[in-house]
Amino acid sequence: MQNRAPSAQPDHFVHDRLPPQDAWPTLRYDLPELQMAPQANLVQALFDQAERAGNIERPLLRGPHRSYTYREARDEAARIAEVLTQDHGLVPGNRVLLRGGNTVEMALAWLGTVYAGLVAVATMPLLRAGELANIIERAQPTLALCDGRLLGELQAAQVQHPVLTTIVPFHTAPDAADLIQRAQGKAGTTPPCPTAADDIALMAFTSGTTGAPKAAVHTHRDVMAACEAWPRHVLKATPDDIVAGSPPLAFTFGLGGLLVFPMWAGASVYFPDQPYTPETMVTLMRDAGVTICYTAPTFYRQMAPFAKAIGGLPQMRICVSAGEGLPEATRQLWKDATGIDMTDGIGATEMFHIFISSTGSDIRPGAVGKVVPGYTAKVVDDEGHEVPRGSVGKLAVVGPTGCKYLDDPRQARYVKAGWNYPGDAFMQDADGYFFYQARDDDMIITAGYNVGGPEVEDALLRHAAVAECAVIGVPDEERGMVVKAVCVLKPGHTGDAAMVKTLQDHVKATIAPFKYPRIVEFAASLPRTETGKLQRFKLRQGAATAVAAATSSPPKATTP
Known part of the structure; x- marks a missing residue:
């Protein structure tokens, strides 16, 4: 491989810490589009698809200061890969910690990392030194790519864990020798790392709603399979779509919705460069001509009065809600403000994105929706037996993606007999619609x-x-x-x-x-x-x- 010394050996750190095979979820590739070659690099596949579809000269990354076409982004990813492999000697399988908000530079850093066959470990921008130290201890990265505005906490974590020997900043002053400046000095001729489809592309830490975060591991195949499920069959984005939203790229909801899935469709993404409020997000979406929005129910509820005050968002066509349960009151509030029926969905960091979803044309009040093609879901009792329709039980899911925790005994709680248990209580009606009830531990039993x-x-x-x-x-x-x-x-x-x-x-x-x-x-x-x-x-x-x-x-x- 051109992107590493001939004597260098791939790093098997993550592979060696995956669950034993008998603890893995069953992975099903039942649809024709889920059949993939044994060798595949996710980033290469996304750019190759853009070229085949005639989208290579179309815009991909849009920002207030600089935009990139698909071709320009591919070249930049190759140059960043050369910085990582040629200047720092990283080899396939090494972990790279990524720290940044939703910016063009953060997206390019992620693409360059995976292009090089490295494992992207993206972290939330607001994490403090102690939280970052826990991630460094688990993932053992030797190098981090960090937004220059967020260096302080990472440097403090580095003191605690010197395994992180190098921090390369990006998004710094124009004359600084940051990642993007250094990449400009590279040829960008190194081809993508010829990874196996089952090599690791990313490590995603859960958001900590139930305690200590867990590290969910996903392969190149996992993410490519996810592209062929919900985006293909439910979202149906087009090259003319402009996407924006609030979930961080470090969160799988954001990574899929605001980078990978738009690339799969040949669409473009607008990154505002700065955090936004509900009011400024509404203004941004109107001014940037955004047609697809991703955010959580709370943000939609907060945005609704501002959207209504400006007469709605006439260019918007799809609004995706995920990350937590969508209250019917919030759905109606947003529809009153914009005229748009939200596309609700439930996914999981462990499953890489949405596996049950509604669509704008198929919504049943109170229901999340139906199972996404490629997945199978059922509502079961404590023994794993499916309960009668209309009864409340635990959600179990199987499909082309599934939970693989890095060296974590909680794997046995999430995967049972090959089925993934996301930890949600659901009811399924006679027509196959799934109704969210609560997290398993949020079900309240009072006086029977x-x-x-x-x-x-x-x-x-x-x-x-x-x-x-x-x-x-x-x-x-x-x-x-x-x-x-x-x-x-x-x-x-x-x-x-x-x-x-x-x-x-x-x-x-x-x-x-x-x-x-x-x-x-x-x-x-x-x-x-x-x-x-x-x-x-x-x-x-x-x-x-x-x-x-x-x-x-x-x-x-x-x-x-």
Whole structure:
């Protein structure tokens, strides 16, 4: 291979730490488009597809300061690969830590890393030194590519873990010798690393909604197979689409939606270079002519009033919601503001993207949607037996992608008898629509009744005073558990005893009365991951204290 010394041997660090074969998920390639050659490089395949389709001169990466066509991005990826392999001696299988926001430079760094046969380990921009140190300890990268504006925390983590010997900055001052400047001095003639399809392309750390993040490993084949599932059969993007959104490229929702899937379709992506608020994102999408948007339900809810104020987004055609459950109230709020029915979906870091989804033309109120072609899903009991339609149980999924944790005993909890268990409670109706109920550990059993926290959250969000809310179960001597709501109120509303009763009565009038929150607490904000997911486990950790204080510390209240 031209991109490494003849004597260099590939690094098998990740392969050697994959689960034993009997702990792997079953991988099914039932559709013709899922059949792939044994040798494949993901980045090469994406650029080759653009060339075959006549899109190589079309724009791929758009930004406020510089845009790249597919051809230009391919050349830049090759030059970055040469910096990594020629200047730093990296060999296929070495891990490269990537740290940056959603920028053109971050996208190019990711493409160059995988082009070179290296393993991309992208990290969230807001992670602190301790969190980065944990990732470095797990992944053992010797080199990092880091946005120059985010160096501080990574350098602090490097002190703790000197295995990370080199940090190459990007997105620095124009005259700095950063990654992009150094790449300009390369020929860009090195071909993509001829990886096997089952070589590792990326390591994605879960977002920490249920505790310590896990490292999910995906091969070149995994990501290429994901492109042939949801994007092909549900999203159906075109080369004329311009894509934007909020999920970080370090999150598989963002990596797929804001880089890999647009490339598969020959579309382009707009990266704003700076973090945005709900208001500025609406303005950006209007001004950039964005036609496909990806973000989480909370962000759609926050964007809705700004979208409505400017008369909607007439150029927008697809709005994808994932990352957490989509409340029906949020779906309707966005449709009222824009006229667009959101494309809901459920995916997982472990599965690389969406495996159950709705489409704009096939939506059943309250349902996430149907299983994506290429996957099979069922709702099962604790023994793995499928439950009758209309019954609540655990979701189990199998398809062309699946969970492979890096050296983690939690593999046995996620994969059972070849099926992936994402940790969600669902109900499937007679027509095959899947209805999200809760995370497994968010199901509240109170006085013998099952209550899904998201259903109560949806009811609360329908009240004009509620901006955000989270619902959990807390221990109760009489009922086993009771329903507790933590609400963030909109400006102008007071979190007092009168508001507690108002919200409780509202829930009783909206859904079955036994589901109403017996404890209501008001907060200025809710704990969320960087990707916007609620961290209900943090609320549960403090539940005992909250219950004890509920009867004596306004604005908390309990009712019989």
